[in-house]
Amino acid sequence: DAGVTQSPTHLIKTRGQQVTLRCSPKSGHDTVSWYQQALGQGPQFIFQYYEEEERQRGNFPDRFSGHQFPNYSSELNVNALLLGDSALYLCASSLSASGYNEQFFGPGTRLTVL
Amino acid sequence: GDSVTQMEGPVTLSEEAFLTINCTYTATGYPSLFWYVQYPGEGLQLLLKATKADDKGSNKGFEATYRKETTSFHLEKGSVQVSDSAVYFCALLSGGSYIPTFGRGTSLIVHP
Numbered sequence: 001d002a003g004v005t006q007s008p009t010h011l012i013k014t015r016g017q018q019v020t021l022r023c024s025p026k027s028g029h030d031t032v033s034w035y036q037q038a039l040g041q042g043p044q045f046i047f048q049y050y051e052e053e054e055r056q057r058g059n060f061p062d063r064f065s066g067h068q069f070p071n072y073s074s075e076l077n078v079n080a081l082l083l084g085d086s087a088l089y090l091c092a093s094s095l096s097a098s099g100y101n102e103q104f105f106g107p108g109t110r111l112t113v114l
Numbered sequence: 115g116d117s118v119t120q121m122e123g124p125v126t127l128s129e130e131a132f133l134t135i136n137c138t139y140t141a142t143g144y145p146s147l148f149w150y151v152q153y154p155g156e157g158l159q160l161l162l163k164a165t166k167a168d169d170k171g172s173n174k175g176f177e178a179t180y181r182k183e184t185t186s187f188h189l190e191k192g193s194v195q196v197s198d199s200a201v202y203f204c205a206l207l208s209g210g211s212y213i214p215t216f217g218r219g220t221s222l223i224v225h226p
Contacts, residue, residue, distance in 0.1 A: 006157075031212075033212075033213070040218070042205075042216035042218045042219050045213050045214075048213065090157055103214065104160070105150075105159070107155075107157040108156075
């Protein structure tokens with residue numbers, strides 16, 4: 001059973017560009033959350049998708065947007081990249097009906113903005 | 115709002131030493147508590163969890179007890195190995211919330 005997968009592994013962009021990151025959830029999971037983890041920090045919640053809708057959003061600007069597809073996979077889009085967007089972006093999946101809402105994390109996409 | 119405070123790292127130990135990583139929290143109600151581990155170059159893995167007061171979570175020799183009176187969830191291991199070198203994150207999930215709140219992480223370095 002494949003766990004959460006993310007692509008690409010690494011990405012280098014320049015300021016002002018746009019980027020799309022992809023996530024496939026663990027088999028059987030229907031909910032996908034995205035986190036930004038700056039160097040030396042804990043993950044910061046960006047948003048969560050369930051039933052192809054954004055269910056909850058953290059304190060991130062509108063430059064960060066997302067999408068969930070019918071097969072539950074998800075994309076994170078970031079427009080007008082800033083140097084401060086350099087971070088590890090983590091995707092986590094969970095089953096909405098589970099009592100703990102336990103999240104399983106992917107290995108992340110390392111984004112570097114130059 | 116909810117918050118998690120972890121002891122600052124790095125924590126540097128020799129193999130077979132005893133480990134404690136402190137974690138305290140602030141939350142409304144009775145949250146679930148978690149420890150995640152992040153090995154170099156990887157994402158987070160759930161290490162253990164506890165969902166109510168006095169519960170003890172355990173996995174791979176690690177333990178943590180949910181202490182409501184001190185709002186703490188300290189991580190312990192009796193004898194660390196070099197392979198335990200990683201960053202450890204304490205997190206909480208408030209009742210009714212879908213989103214865990216993470217601490218800043220504590221780096222553990224174990225020397226042979």
